[in-house]
Amino acid sequence: YEGSPIAGTPVLDLACGQCSYCGSCARACPTGALDLQLGRQVQTRVQIEESCQARQGFYCLLCEDACPQQAIKATADGINVNMDACNGCGACGLACLHGSITLIRQPGSR
Numbered sequence: 200y201e202g203s204p205i206a207g208t209p210v211l212d213l214a215c216g217q218c219s220y221c222g223s224c225a226r227a228c229p230t231g232a233l234d235l236q237l238g239r240q241v242q243t244r245v246q247i248e249e250s251c252q253a254r255q256g257f258y259c260l261l262c263e264d265a266c267p268q269q270a271i272k273a274t275a276d277g278i279n280v281n282m283d284a285c286n287g288c289g290a291c292g293l294a295c296l297h298g299s300i301t302l303i304r305q306p307g308s309r
Contacts, residue, residue, distance in 0.1 A: 217290040243287040243302035245271070245280050251299040253278045265294030 225233035252259035254277040262278070263271045270284035271291055292300040 217293055218288045220288075243289075243304060244282055244285050245287075245291055246301050246303045247278050247280065248299045248301065250297055251278055251295075252297055254299075261294045261296060262291035262300060265290045 222235050225235045247254065247262075249255075253273045260273050263273050266285075267288065267290055268284045268286055270281045270286075272279045272281075287302060289302055292302060
């Protein structure tokens with residue numbers, strides 16, 4: 200993140216696994232930058248790219264099946280995401296074999 204506005208600040212990177220909100224990262228953080236008292240405040244949400252198989256009319260339920268919040272639904276029109284139900288855990292992105300799901304900063308978050 201060198202040269203970016205977030206250089207030197209903690210960043211949640213869900214590329215290696217989803218967040219289960221267990222608090223291990225906050226307990227392991229040597230600087231105290233992660234605070235369990237603030238609760239589950241992941242500031243990212245799902246963005247499904249055009250390369251999504253369901254958006255292209257193919258049968259695929261990988262992200263829907265992986266979503267613990269049931270925020271993703273495959274329909275005849277493609278994929279619908281309920282952003283109010285999405286908690287930004289990243290499970291859907293890990294399940295997508297095509298790399299069509301990314302997590303983006305939630306509008307209005309700092």
